[in-house]
Structures are given as C-alpha cells and as structure tokens.
Amino acid sequence: MTVKVQTHNEGSRTVIVLDGEINSTTSGGLQAQLLPFIKAGSEVLVDLTGVSYVSSAGLRTLLIVHRHAQQLEAEITLSGLSEEVRFVMSATGFLDFFRIGDATEGERAGR
Amino acid sequence: MSVQDMSERERVDAFPTRTIGGYRVRAGRPFPYGATPVPGGVNFSVYSDRATAMSLVLFERGAKEPTAELEFPQEFRTGSVHAMTVFGLDLENLEYGFRADGPFDPEAGDRFDARRILGDPYARIVSGRDVWGEEPDWDNVYPYRSQVLNDDFDWGDDTPLRIPTEDLVIYETHVRGFTRHPSSGVRAPGTYAGLREKISYLKELGVNCVELLPVFEFDELDNPRTDPVSGERLHNYWGYNTVSFFAPKAGYAATGRFGMQADEFKSLVKELHRAGIEVVLDVVFNHTAEGNENGPTISFRGLDNATYYMLTDRGEYYNFSGTGNTVNCNHPVVRDFVLSCLRYWVAEYHIDGFRFDLAAILDRAPDGTPLPNPPLLEQLAHDPVLRHTKLIAEAWDAAGLYQVGHFPNYGRWSEWNGQYRDAVRRFIKGEPGLVGELATRMAGSPDLYQGRTASASVNFITAHDGFTLSDLVSYNDKHNEANGEGNGDGANDNHSWNCGEEGPSASAHVRDLRLRQTKNMLAILLTSQGVPMILAGDEAGRTQLGNNNTYCQDNDLSWFDWGLVEGPTANTELLEFTKALIAFRHAHPVLRTADHPTGVDRVGSGYADVSWHGVQAWMPDWAEHSRVLGMMRCGRHAKGGGTVADDHIYVAVNAHWEAHDLELPGLPPGQEWHLFTDTGALMSYGLHPPGSEPRLEHPGRYHLGPHSVVILVGRATH
Known part of the structure; x- marks a missing residue:
C-alpha cells in the first residue's frame, strides 16, 4: 500500500490531495513530501478523502507536519476525513490539535 | 554549528x-x-x-x-x-x-x-x-x-493534578462497565473513548477522582466457567489477573484493533485532568495471570520463575493471593520491576495515584513472612517520581494478613478502611452498641490511624467487590447463582438489610425505607472525615440483583444502565441528592480537614473541633441500646483553623425505628441552624441546595424521624 500525493492551488492556498493509507511504511516518505509546502505564512489544505486508514505512525506524521506549520505560522487544515479516520483521531485525541475544514472543490464535485 | x-x-x-x-x-x-x-x-x-x-x-x-x-x-x-x-x-x-x-x-x-x-x-x-x-x-x-509503542503523545502542559488527598471524592468505576450498556449513548460503548464522552456527567456529579478497576492488559477469556442457565461464557470481567503490567488493556480501546490503545487512554487521562478529575488505577501486583504450576506460561515463569514468584523450599507456589501464585514483591529485581512500572504510569500516562489490590502481600518477604520494614513499600513511599501520587492499600490479603490501621505507611499510604464500611452498614441496619464506633469512624478513624492524617482513611460503604448500595438495602443474602458456583462464591458477612422484603418490592413502604437508608449512608459517607469513595452507579441506584461478586458478569448485571440517570426509569431523586451532598462536602472545608479532630477547642472559638451529642445536646449516649448520634463540627477549625472560613455543621443520625426529638447544640450569637437535608422529610430531591438552606423554625430542637439523617448548617441568616 502506498500513499499518492497530488497538489494544486486554489486561490492563495495549496491543496494537497492524498490517496491511500498513511502508515509506518508510507508516512516517512509522506512527511518528506509535505514539509516543502509548509512555508512561513502559507495556507495548506490536506484533503484526506482518498485516505482509507491512518495508523498511529500516520497520525504522528500529520501532527509533526502540523507542528512544523505552527513554528512557521503557516496554517494547515484537514478535510475529507472518512468517518472511521475521524473517529480514530477523536478517540486518540489527535483531532483536538487540527483545524478541520470545508470540503475542497474536488470533493464538492464528487470526485 | x-x-x-x-x-x-x-x-x-x-x-x-x-x-x-x-x-x-x-x-x-x-x-x-x-x-x-x-x-x-x-x-x-x-x-x-x-x-x-x-x-x-x-x-x-x-x-x-x-x-x-x-x-x-x-x-x-x-x-x-x-x-x-x-x-x-x-x-x-x-x-x-x-x-x-x-x-x-x-x-x-x-x-x-x-x-x-x-x-x-x-x-x-x-x-x-x-x-x-x-x-x-x-x-x-x-x-x-x-x-513496540510510539510513545510521543502530545500532553501539552498536562500534569498530574495534585489535589490534596483529603479533598478528593473518589468514584470507583470500570472502564467497560461504565458505558457498555446500550443506554450510554456513546459512540464507542465500553471503551476509554466512551468514558471520555461521559466526563461531563462526572463533572456534574462533582467527583474529582476516578478510580479505575484494572486497566493493565489482562485476558477477559481466561475464565473457564459458564453461566449455569444460559450456558454462555463467563468472562474475567473485573480483570484482576494481569498479563502485562506496562500495557493498557487493548480491549478497552475503541482503537485497540489499530494498536492505538495507549494514545486513546492517554487522551482520556488528559481530558479528565482538564475537567479537574484525577485518575487512580487499581493495580494488581500480588499475583499474575500465570496461576500455579498448572497455569499458562506467559512471561515471568519462563524468564525467571524463582525471581518473580514466592516459592516454598520445595519449589511450590505460595498462594497468599488465592489465585495460584504470589509475586515475589520484595525480591530486589521484582521491587525494581514494580517501581519502574509505577513510575512509567505516572511519567508516561500522568496517573495521579494507585490503589493496590491485596496490598498486604507487598510487605511479605520471599518466604511469605510479613516484614516490619518492607523495602518495596518504603521505596514507593519515597520515590521522587511517585512523590505526590496517591498510594492506597487494600490492606489485607487472601491468606489472613489483615493490616487495616497498621499497614506500613511511611506517612504516605492511605488504606481502604474496611472497618468504616462495616461500622456504617451495621449502624444503619439498626444493630445496637455501635454509637461509639460510628463516632470514631466519622472522625476519620483516629483509633486506626493514630499519628497519621485523616486522609489515611479511604472511607467507603460499597466497592466493586460486594453489594451495590441499592442491593445493600434490598437483599439480606447474596444471590450469586449466575456465577456458576452454586452461590458458594462471594462474601457472606455483608451486614445488609432488605428493609422487609428480599429483592425488588412493590410496597411503597419498603421502597421509601430503602431510599431513606441509601440516603442515610451517603449522608454519613460524605460528612465523615477521611476520603469518601463512591461506587459508580450507586448515585442512581444501580442494582446487581443481589449478586455481590460480579467479577465474571460482562452483562446487564454489571453495566451502568444510563436509564437510571435520564428518562422514565431515572432515579432523579437519589441522583440529585448525591450531587448536592458532594457539593456540600466541597463547600465545607471543615469536613475535609487533614488532621484528626481532638475534641478540644484549638482556635479559641468556644467550640471543640468536634463535639458529640445525643437526644440531649452535649450528652452523647454511648449506651448499648442507643441508636442516635449527633456530631457537630466547628467551622473555625476548618483545615486546621485560621486559613479558611466555614460554618458549623451538625449531622445527626437516627438508626432507631422510632422518631426522636433532638435538642440542638447552641450556636454563637448571631448564628442559627439552617436545614440542608433530612432524609426522612419530604422536600424536593430531599434537600435544599448548598448555600440556600432555610433557617429552622424552631431554633433549638429538631424532630428526627425513624431511620433518618439530618444535616444542619450553623451560620448567620442571609
């Protein structure tokens, strides 16, 4: 299982669309791919619509990226969380850290 | 660089x-x-x-x-x-x-x-x-x-709360049982996450400490018995059979199947702390799930049997725990193991305290002899990481070592006060000859804890092991048939009284009396000096249908039915009464003073810190036939005097089947007695909200009905 990363811009913000599973095998590479988008003052939306599962290591990766963003006063929003991903994040307390945002244009189009 | x-x-x-x-x-x-x-x-x-x-x-x-x-x-x-x-x-x-x-x-x-x-x-x-x-x-x-665990949980600024022990109101509960019942309405019933959803309930109830039955990994399927009627599997529901001491029970986590039980449990602790509620864990270091020589080899037995277990000189397992083996707690290697484990739970899980199951075993030497100065207990008492954690002993074991009142404590340990439980039960039941003992128990049991503070005494009337409070007033005898041992298991000395009929009753008289007796015991518990502990569900009348040993009952018998809290079957009266009593305790520091009262005036108020009364003020009746006791606490002595202001409190208990006219002790000029509650009187929820108690019409006397408790507040009328 891998995680696919695609990006595009929607106005001033960068949208990162992820597809696949975020687990211990994929999360290291994912972190390396995400961090370059986190710049001072940037606005990033991570679309998790295509993510079926986020493991313990995966949640940590997302939180680490979020922490980097905080250091740089960048803003990260997660969107498109499946019910299960959202529940796991809420049960483990990870959800509390994130800004959970509106659907992206892709989601609204029923991608 | x-x-x-x-x-x-x-x-x-x-x-x-x-x-x-x-x-x-x-x-x-x-x-x-x-x-x-x-x-x-x-x-x-x-x-x-x-x-x-x-x-x-x-x-x-x-x-x-x-x-x-x-x-x-x-x-x-x-x-x-x-x-x-x-x-x-x-x-x-x-x-x-x-x-x-x-x-x-x-x-x-x-x-x-x-x-x-x-x-x-x-x-x-x-x-x-x-x-x-x-x-x-x-x-x-x-x-x-x-x-292997990812242990980089983000705690933010959370830390154990360090609420003074004497200010705690402990609520003993079971992670699964608290929300497993379908009526709980939580997203993941029976889990850490489910409990987290119920924090607002705990906050409203007013407790500031939850004591969780074992959460170290155990095997709920290690019980070989089945239900004698249905043939269904009986579980090891309580979990007093540890498989792994550093691991939180995965089956209590909604995310256990993803291996995220540690994060889920930590998140629960963090949220409880945010609500001002401490977390005490019930820990079982006296034995392991490996049993005796016929039990499974899980870990210790195969790694170093002679180190971890107490063995006879012929290599047989000592069985001081009643479960087949006994952990060799005072072996230096095992001491190190226990200490590391507790430190780990404090440092990594921010746990506020521990209640040690069958703690008397922790002071036995490798050959089973009780040690006068057990190194493990001393070490735990002085450990820097554990310095402010609550250490609570169940100060007995299954082999006759009974240490309530003399558990080696190093000024740090508290105890489950089993004598408190028995005295209150027997007094309220109406047994004679107990007025003196009740007074001692309500004063923090200074006879047992001489030289220690009142917080040495964890006062309780019910706990997971035994009848619920509702069953205590509804059953004369245990009814444990569902446990599959022909009703042979569980304690027989329950000091319970069914108020006239065994089990559920249609009689209004029986039901009224039961409610009153329930309130009487809660009233005593929450006005006694020491640390009150409430069994989860007792605030709403939870029943186990007379089963006093539900260790194996993973079903409606054990689960908290939230229909008792809300909806047509709710016991609103009892619940609101309990909430108000807890609030009353929090509002009155004189009830939470650490030092034992001495019966003398230590602050020049003209009143002793505690005084005892009978039908006549200042004349306690300690006689065999007496069933009335009045206790007055002088508010000027609160928390040792001089630091916080408090009112005078008067609590009178009438366990007699007849009413009594009580003469009330006089108050300083300008103050009058106000009525907080009378369990025998008709009023909304049985009490007046703390702070808005009405003035007594007759200032010097109180007519207290049969089987009733009255609590008065002495202050200037607002």
Missing part, C-alpha cells in the same frame, strides 16, 4: 555490526528494559538470571509463525541482562517475544521451557486481545504478543 544541527547529527552507534537471523544488529544497551525505539532500530533488553540461552522472536503482526529468531550472542549479555539493537524493523507490523532456555527443575525453582514464546514483562503494548471478547485462535503459539 547551530543547536539544531547538533541534535540532528547521526549517532555513531546507529549502525549495525553484524547480521543475526537475517537482521542487521549490534550489541544493545541493558537500559531501559523492554523494547525502545532508537535511531534506525529498536533496542531490546530482557533480564534472566538463570537462562542458558535467550532468543528474540519476531513476528509480522498477526502471523501464525515467527518471521525470525535472533539468538542473543553471549557478548550481548551484561550481567544477567540480554540486550540487542535490531535495525530496519517496521514497528507497526512487528510483534516480538523471547525464547529462554535453561533448566527445568521445579524443586530448585526453575521452570524454563524453550518450547514457549514469552512476553516481555516491560511490553508497552500487547496484541492478542485487541477487541474485547472476540474469539481468538486458541492454538496460537504466542497468544499475548509484545509490541
């Missing part, structure tokens, strides 16, 4: 030196024990004094057979600790264990068995019982599998 560069520099020991079993490895570090992620790999460290050979056994998560076995080379051994760093492991898909070879010579204490794969005593998480009650593969070569 910047600081960041330095922290990102690779370590020179982050490189393998050789290959074993197809894995790149190097000699590890003996500390810390267990599996610790290090740059590039995992450091494994395990103790065994007597093993002749030791291997690390690796599995892919859930696989039937191991992926690899890596024998520890002799040069990877420091003293009797085997340590190896293995590189290139996928932590999330890894399960590991050990295989130890050595002599099988039970008479000498050795029970090595190289056929078994052994769990790591320090495993941070364990898989195998990930979802509560799910049928496992019974032929699994390694049923409870050690796993």
Whole structure:
C-alpha cells in the first residue's frame, strides 16, 4: 500500500490531495513530501478523502507536519476525513490539535 | 554549528555490526528494559538470571509463525541482562517475544521451557486481545504478543493534578462497565473513548477522582466457567489477573484493533485532568495471570520463575493471593520491576495515584513472612517520581494478613478502611452498641490511624467487590447463582438489610425505607472525615440483583444502565441528592480537614473541633441500646483553623425505628441552624441546595424521624 500525493492551488492556498493509507511504511516518505509546502505564512489544505486508514505512525506524521506549520505560522487544515479516520483521531485525541475544514472543490464535485 | 544541527547529527552507534537471523544488529544497551525505539532500530533488553540461552522472536503482526529468531550472542549479555539493537524493523507490523532456555527443575525453582514464546514483562503494548471478547485462535503459539509503542503523545502542559488527598471524592468505576450498556449513548460503548464522552456527567456529579478497576492488559477469556442457565461464557470481567503490567488493556480501546490503545487512554487521562478529575488505577501486583504450576506460561515463569514468584523450599507456589501464585514483591529485581512500572504510569500516562489490590502481600518477604520494614513499600513511599501520587492499600490479603490501621505507611499510604464500611452498614441496619464506633469512624478513624492524617482513611460503604448500595438495602443474602458456583462464591458477612422484603418490592413502604437508608449512608459517607469513595452507579441506584461478586458478569448485571440517570426509569431523586451532598462536602472545608479532630477547642472559638451529642445536646449516649448520634463540627477549625472560613455543621443520625426529638447544640450569637437535608422529610430531591438552606423554625430542637439523617448548617441568616 502506498500513499499518492497530488497538489494544486486554489486561490492563495495549496491543496494537497492524498490517496491511500498513511502508515509506518508510507508516512516517512509522506512527511518528506509535505514539509516543502509548509512555508512561513502559507495556507495548506490536506484533503484526506482518498485516505482509507491512518495508523498511529500516520497520525504522528500529520501532527509533526502540523507542528512544523505552527513554528512557521503557516496554517494547515484537514478535510475529507472518512468517518472511521475521524473517529480514530477523536478517540486518540489527535483531532483536538487540527483545524478541520470545508470540503475542497474536488470533493464538492464528487470526485 | 547551530543547536539544531547538533541534535540532528547521526549517532555513531546507529549502525549495525553484524547480521543475526537475517537482521542487521549490534550489541544493545541493558537500559531501559523492554523494547525502545532508537535511531534506525529498536533496542531490546530482557533480564534472566538463570537462562542458558535467550532468543528474540519476531513476528509480522498477526502471523501464525515467527518471521525470525535472533539468538542473543553471549557478548550481548551484561550481567544477567540480554540486550540487542535490531535495525530496519517496521514497528507497526512487528510483534516480538523471547525464547529462554535453561533448566527445568521445579524443586530448585526453575521452570524454563524453550518450547514457549514469552512476553516481555516491560511490553508497552500487547496484541492478542485487541477487541474485547472476540474469539481468538486458541492454538496460537504466542497468544499475548509484545509490541513496540510510539510513545510521543502530545500532553501539552498536562500534569498530574495534585489535589490534596483529603479533598478528593473518589468514584470507583470500570472502564467497560461504565458505558457498555446500550443506554450510554456513546459512540464507542465500553471503551476509554466512551468514558471520555461521559466526563461531563462526572463533572456534574462533582467527583474529582476516578478510580479505575484494572486497566493493565489482562485476558477477559481466561475464565473457564459458564453461566449455569444460559450456558454462555463467563468472562474475567473485573480483570484482576494481569498479563502485562506496562500495557493498557487493548480491549478497552475503541482503537485497540489499530494498536492505538495507549494514545486513546492517554487522551482520556488528559481530558479528565482538564475537567479537574484525577485518575487512580487499581493495580494488581500480588499475583499474575500465570496461576500455579498448572497455569499458562506467559512471561515471568519462563524468564525467571524463582525471581518473580514466592516459592516454598520445595519449589511450590505460595498462594497468599488465592489465585495460584504470589509475586515475589520484595525480591530486589521484582521491587525494581514494580517501581519502574509505577513510575512509567505516572511519567508516561500522568496517573495521579494507585490503589493496590491485596496490598498486604507487598510487605511479605520471599518466604511469605510479613516484614516490619518492607523495602518495596518504603521505596514507593519515597520515590521522587511517585512523590505526590496517591498510594492506597487494600490492606489485607487472601491468606489472613489483615493490616487495616497498621499497614506500613511511611506517612504516605492511605488504606481502604474496611472497618468504616462495616461500622456504617451495621449502624444503619439498626444493630445496637455501635454509637461509639460510628463516632470514631466519622472522625476519620483516629483509633486506626493514630499519628497519621485523616486522609489515611479511604472511607467507603460499597466497592466493586460486594453489594451495590441499592442491593445493600434490598437483599439480606447474596444471590450469586449466575456465577456458576452454586452461590458458594462471594462474601457472606455483608451486614445488609432488605428493609422487609428480599429483592425488588412493590410496597411503597419498603421502597421509601430503602431510599431513606441509601440516603442515610451517603449522608454519613460524605460528612465523615477521611476520603469518601463512591461506587459508580450507586448515585442512581444501580442494582446487581443481589449478586455481590460480579467479577465474571460482562452483562446487564454489571453495566451502568444510563436509564437510571435520564428518562422514565431515572432515579432523579437519589441522583440529585448525591450531587448536592458532594457539593456540600466541597463547600465545607471543615469536613475535609487533614488532621484528626481532638475534641478540644484549638482556635479559641468556644467550640471543640468536634463535639458529640445525643437526644440531649452535649450528652452523647454511648449506651448499648442507643441508636442516635449527633456530631457537630466547628467551622473555625476548618483545615486546621485560621486559613479558611466555614460554618458549623451538625449531622445527626437516627438508626432507631422510632422518631426522636433532638435538642440542638447552641450556636454563637448571631448564628442559627439552617436545614440542608433530612432524609426522612419530604422536600424536593430531599434537600435544599448548598448555600440556600432555610433557617429552622424552631431554633433549638429538631424532630428526627425513624431511620433518618439530618444535616444542619450553623451560620448567620442571609
């Protein structure tokens, strides 16, 4: 299982669309791919619509990226969380850290 | 070079030196024990004094057979600790264990068995019982599998709360039982996450400490019995049979199947702390799930039987715990294990305190003799990490060692006060000759805890083990048939009274009396000096249908029915009464003073810190036939006097079947008695909200009905 990363811009913000599973095998590479988008003052939306599962290591990766963003006063929003991903994040307390945002244009189009 | 560069520099020991079993490895570090992620790999460290050979056994998560076995080379051994760093492991898909070879010579204490794969005593998480009650593969070569934990939980600024012990109101509950009932309405019933959803209820109730029945990994399926009627499996529901001491129970986590039980439990603790509620864990160090020589070999027995268990000189297991084996708590290696474990739960899980099951065992020497100065208890009392945690002993064991009042305490330990429980039960039931003892118990049991503070006494009337409060007033006898032992299990000395009819009753008289008796006991509990503990559900009249030993009942008998809290079947009257009593206790520091009252005026108020009264003020009746006691607490003595202001409190208990006209003790000029509650009188929820109690019409007398408690507040009328 891998995680696919695609990006595009929607106005001033960068949208990162992820597809696949975020687990211990994929999360290291994912972190390396995400961090370059986190710049001072940037606005990033991570679309998790295509993510079926986020493991313990995966949640940590997302939180680490979020922490980097905080250091740089960048803003990260997660969107498109499946019910299960959202529940796991809420049960483990990870959800509390994130800004959970509106659907992206892709989601609204029923991608 | 910047600081960041330095922290990102690779370590020179982050490189393998050789290959074993197809894995790149190097000699590890003996500390810390267990599996610790290090740059590039995992450091494994395990103790065994007597093993002749030791291997690390690796599995892919859930696989039937191991992926690899890596024998520890002799040069990877420091003293009797085997340590190896293995590189290139996928932590999330890894399960590991050990295989130890050595002599099988039970008479000498050795029970090595190289056929078994052994769990790591320090495993941070364990898989195998990930979802509560799910049928496992019974032929699994390694049923409870050690796993490596990502321990970088983000606690923010959270820390144990350090609420003074005497200010606690403890609520004893079971993680699963609290929300497993379908009526709980939580997203994941029966889990840490479910409990987290109910924090607002706890806050409203007013408790500031939850004491959780065991949450260290155990096997709910290790009970061989079945229900005698339905034939259904009985569980080990309570969990007093630890499989792994550093691992939170996975089956209590909604996310246990993803291996995220540690995060879920930590998140619960963090949220409870945010609500001002401490977390005390019920811990079971007196025995393990390995049982006697016929029990399963899970970990300790196969790693170093003679170290971990108390053995007779013929190598048989001592059974002071009543469960087959006894942990050798005062062996230096085991002491270190227990201490490390508790430190771990405080440092990594921010736990506020511990209640030690059958704690008397912790002061026995390796041959079972009780020690006058047990090193383990002393060490726990003085440990820097545990310094402000609550240490609460169940100060007896299953082999007749009864230490209530004289458990070695080093000024730190509190005890479950079993004598408090029995005295209140018997007095309220109407037994004669108990007025004097009731007074002593309500004053914090200074007879038992001389030279210690009142917080040494954890006062309780009910606990998980025994009748619920509702059953205590509804059953004369236990009804444990559902446990499958012909009603032979569970305690017989319950001091209960059914108020006239055994079990559920249609009689309004019986039901009224039961409600009153319930309120009477809660009123005494929450106005006594010491630390009150309430059994979850008692505030709403939870019944177990007379079963006083529901250790195996994972069903409606044990689960908290939230219909008692809300809806048409709610016991609103009792619930609101309990809430107000708890609020009353929080509002009156004089009830929460640490020092025992002495019966003299220590602050020049003209009143003793405590005074005792009977039908006549200032004339307590200690006679055999007396069933009335009045207690007055002088508010000027609150918290030792001079620091906080409080009112005078008067509590009178009438356990007699007839009413009595009580003469009330006089108050200083300008003050009058106000009525907080009278359990025998009709008023909304049985009381007036704390702070808005009305003035008594007749200032000097009070007519107290049969089987009733009155609580008055002496203050200036607003």
